[in-house]
Amino acid sequence: MNSNFTIAVHSLVYLAYLPGHMASSEAIAHNVATNPARIRKVMSMLRNSGFVKTKEGIRGGYMLGEDPEKITLGHVYEVISRGELRPTWQTGDPEQGCPVSSNTQGIMDYIFKEAEDTYASFLYQFTVASVLQKIKAGV
Amino acid sequence: MNSNFTIAVHSLVYLAYLPGHMASSEAIAHNVATNPARIRKVMSMLRNSGFVKTKEGIRGGYMLGEDPEKITLGHVYEVISRGELRPTWQTGDPEQGCPVSSNTQGIMDYIFKEAEDTYASFLYQFTVASVLQKIKAGV
DNA sequence: TTAAACTGTACAAAATAAGATTACAGTATG
DNA sequence: CATACTGTAATCTTATTTTGTACAGTTTAA
Structure with a gap:
């Protein structure tokens, strides 16, 4: 998994x-400690899902597109990182006669998919507002 | 996450x-489609946890150290990959005055840890025996 | 109508992580 | 004591992640 989910949540x-303030990719990048191009790429994904509104041109930038109480980390995860939790490396060899060699990958695919569902479900309990609250509380 | 968990389960x-058969790292590596040194590294971890018994020297190799019904994928995950699910990249800057910049990483650490707990818990429902059964059933 | 401050996107370079390969000391077996 | 194995480390190669650069397109305002 790359860190786009972390960057999305932080942004x-x-x-x-x-609130009610347009932030530029440069300002966000400075806060997140990465570069503006990467922020713009992640924000593009968030815009496609309605989580943020963007405005080009002078005085443009980004602002929330929904109430922070309504944006769950589970939903953000689905949009940004779904499918990236499992390793891409493939075990075994489909051409081998031994069923362990040829079929284990298929079972692992199933297990990883279900496990990721569990992972994503867990994240639905957090919202952008609840994370901000924790930050303000200094937890 | 690297693929050591997949390799451990497959092996x-x-x-x-x-059953009751000693398999060499070369035989396992051929079945898994990787190299013997990598298999030996993963098997070392499994041996330290008692999942396999190893024997050096001529006619040596590996065999199960427990009943396959008793080895859960959750336990294997804990031993092989615990802590590797989250990204290593760190967001924000602890030196910045803004609490969002300095505290978001801490919250993400907590969320990733809890989410990984959920992920690992899910894996406890599977055993080496149940995976083998699925493979034999051709699912 | 044009300069300035932005986003959107693509591509290349640098850094890091993952996997494969090689090597060799140590250990049982016959 | 030769052989067939594990255990482990070092190194090489490849893939992935992150950063950096560039530039076309958009909006604002003088």
């Missing part, structure tokens, strides 16, 4: 921290 | 498929 929390 | 299932 959304930052926007929730500055 | 254990292979050993369960050949």
Whole structure:
């Protein structure tokens, strides 16, 4: 898994921290400690799902597209990182006669998919607002 | 996450498929489609946890150290991959005054840890025996 | 109508992680 | 004591992740 999910959550929390304010990719990048191009790429994905509104041109930037109480980390995860939790390396050899060699990958695919469902479900209990609250509480 | 968990499960299932039989790292590597040194590294971890018994020297190799019904994928995951599910990249900057920049990483650490607990718990429902059964059933 | 401050996107470079390969000391077996 | 194995480390190669650069397109305002 790459860190786009972390960056998405951090950026959304930052926007929730500055309500009604347009933040540029440069400002967000500085807060997140990465580069503006990467922020813009992640924000593009979030915009396609309605989590943020973007505006081009002078005085443009990003702001939340929904109430921070309504944006769950589970939903953000689905949009940004679904499918990236499992390793891409493939075990065994489909051409081998031994069923252990040829069929284990298929079972692992199933197990990884179900396990990721569990993982994503867990994340639905958190929202951008609840994360911001924890941050303010200094937990 | 690297693929050591997949390799561990595949190797254990292979050993369960050949009960009472010593398999060499070369034979396992051929079945898994990787190299013997990698198999030996993973098997070392499994041996430290009692999942397999190893024997050096001529006619040596590996065999299961427990009943395949008793080896759960959750336990194997804990031993092989615990802690590797989350990204290593760190968001924000602890030196910045803004609490969003300095505290988001801490919250993400907590969320990733809890989410991984959920992930590992899910895996406890599977055993080496149940995976082998699925393979034999051709699912 | 044009300069400035932005996003959107693509591509290349650098850094890091994962996997394969090689090597060799140590250990049983016959 | 030769052989067939494990245990482990070092190194090489490849894949992935992250960063950096560039530039076309969009909006604002003088």
